[in-house]
Amino acid sequence: MTANLLILLVVVLLALLCAWLTVAAVRNRKLWVKIAGGVGAGLLTLILAAIAFFGGNGLRMTYSPGAAPAPDLKVAATPAQIARGDYLVNLSCIGCHSPVGPDGRPTEQHPLSGGWNIAVAEGFGFVGDMVAENLTPGGKLASYSDGELFRVLRNSIDQQGDRLAFMAFLPYNQLSNEDLEAIIAYLRSLPPAPTPGPTGDRLSFLGAVMFGAGMFGPPSAPAPAVVAAPPAGVTAEYGKYVATYAECRGCHGPDAAGSPATSVSPAVPNPRPLVGTLSQEQFFTMMRTGVKPNGVAFPETMPWKIASRLTDDDLAALYRYLTAPVN
Ligand code: HEC
Numbered sequence: 001m002t003a004n005l006l007i008l009l010v011v012v013l014l015a016l017l018c019a020w021l022t023v024a025a026v027r028n029r030k031l032w033v034k035i036a037g038g039v040g041a042g043l044l045t046l047i048l049a050a051i052a053f054f055g056g057n058g059l060r061m062t063y064s065p066g067a068a069p070a071p072d073l074k075v076a077a078t079p080a081q082i083a084r085g086d087y088l089v090n091l092s093c094i095g096c097h098s099p100v101g102p103d104g105r106p107t108e109q110h111p112l113s114g115g116w117n118i119a120v121a122e123g124f125g126f127v128g129d130m131v132a133e134n135l136t137p138g139g140k141l142a143s144y145s146d147g148e149l150f151r152v153l154r155n156s157i158d159q160q161g162d163r164l165a166f167m168a169f170l171p172y173n174q175l176s177n178e179d180l181e182a183i184i185a186y187l188r189s190l191p192p193a194p195t196p197g198p199t200g201d202r203l204s205f206l207g208a209v210m211f212g213a214g215m216f217g218p219p220s221a222p223a224p225a226v227v228a229a230p231p232a233g234v235t236a237e238y239g240k241y242v243a244t245y246a247e248c249r250g251c252h253g254p255d256a257a258g259s260p261a262t263s264v265s266p267a268v269p270n271p272r273p274l275v276g277t278l279s280q281e282q283f284f285t286m287m288r289t290g291v292k293p294n295g296v297a298f299p300e301t302m303p304w305k306i307a308s309r310l311t312d313d314d315l316a317a318l319y320r321y322l323t324a325p326v327n
């Protein structure tokens with residue numbers, strides 16, 4: 001953060017210098033200096049001012065996000081909670097928080113020791129490093145209270161009160177209080193594993209400027225303190241909830257109807273036109289074998305192996321959701 005604040009200060013000073021040069025040029029008696037100097041220095045002033053404004057905004061949103069205090073919470077960690085957490089974490093978190101394999105991607109295997117730099121791996125390292133955390137008690141979460149861990153998942157705010165650059169784009173703020181507590185219970189039950197290297201965010205100034213200018217899309221709205229899940233069952237409504245913890249909505253957009261390309265991620269297609277032509281049985285086969293009915297396999301970018309761990313009921317609910325009208 002200190003380096004970013006220094007850069008911000010330099011940009012502000014340069015903007016002031018250019019503003020002063022603009023005024024000096026306009027006051028100059030020679031006409032060509034008035035025009036060329038005034039326009040050139042004036043433009044530069046505007047550009048630098050915009051960079052300073054957006055960079056300052058991005059830094060404010062990151063380091064002073066107006067975080068709610070962590071709730072006062074002690075998770076009971078019953079066997080039922082741990083079992084539910086096991087299911088959820090192995091559907092979602094493991095896709096990013098597992099160790100990095102030889103291909104540079106998370107292995108989707110235990111231990112959940114973190115270390116994957118998603119920003120660099122996915123080609124947007126220019127915004128800084130975003131390294132997935134060690135989720136076992138062998139890492140920094142050992143010093144987090146249950147309430148602080150709850151706030152990470154509900155509000156994407158870390159222990160210091162800073163905003164988590166990447167987690168904030170995942171839809172975990174829509175998971176119920178019960179499910180978040182189950183996740184916490186399960187993570188606490190894991191055997192401790194050492195952290196492989198530095199983890200967490202190191203936002204670059206360019207990242208702060210892009211973030212402050214809204215180039216990564218709008219930040220998620222403040223989450224309520226209490227979120228309830230819809231009643232579990234084979235319904236489109238519950239299927240939408242399944243699509244939240246099974247990550248479909250994280251990639252395929254909030255309505256699982258496709259998401260456009262942004263400055264840091266490629267477009268993800270709308271799965272509904274294809275799923276709409278399939279029977280539930282064909283959908284199950286596709287999701288569990290990774291092969292579409294036309295014989296084409298899902299590419300690496302579609303994490304079907306994780307999705308194949310969904311229970312039959314959850315997959316059936318997902319089918320209802322993806323074949324229901326978008327609401
Ligand atoms: C798509 C990738 C991805 C998924 C999926 C994901 N995370 Fe993360 N997580 C990250 C990254 C990257 C960071 C580093 C901080 C940042 O940039 O948000 C992180 C950081 C964290 C942290 C550290 C917070 C802190 O205070 O520093 C916790 C705790 C965490 N994640 C928990 C989870 C849990 C629990 C799940 C599943 C419910 C999950 N994450 C799913 C990518 C992911």
Ligand code: HEC
Binds near residue numbers: 243251270
């Ligand atoms: C990490 C991001 C990611 C997640 C999570 C994800 N998908 Fe995908 N999915 C993709 C990408 C990328 C493609 C397109 C691959 C390609 O180029 O064909 C895709 C393709 C698909 C397709 C094929 C669309 C077509 O017309 O060919 C379906 C169906 C689908 N996903 C359903 C799902 C469901 C259901 C879930 C949740 C269980 C899910 N996806 C989770 C990224 C993701």
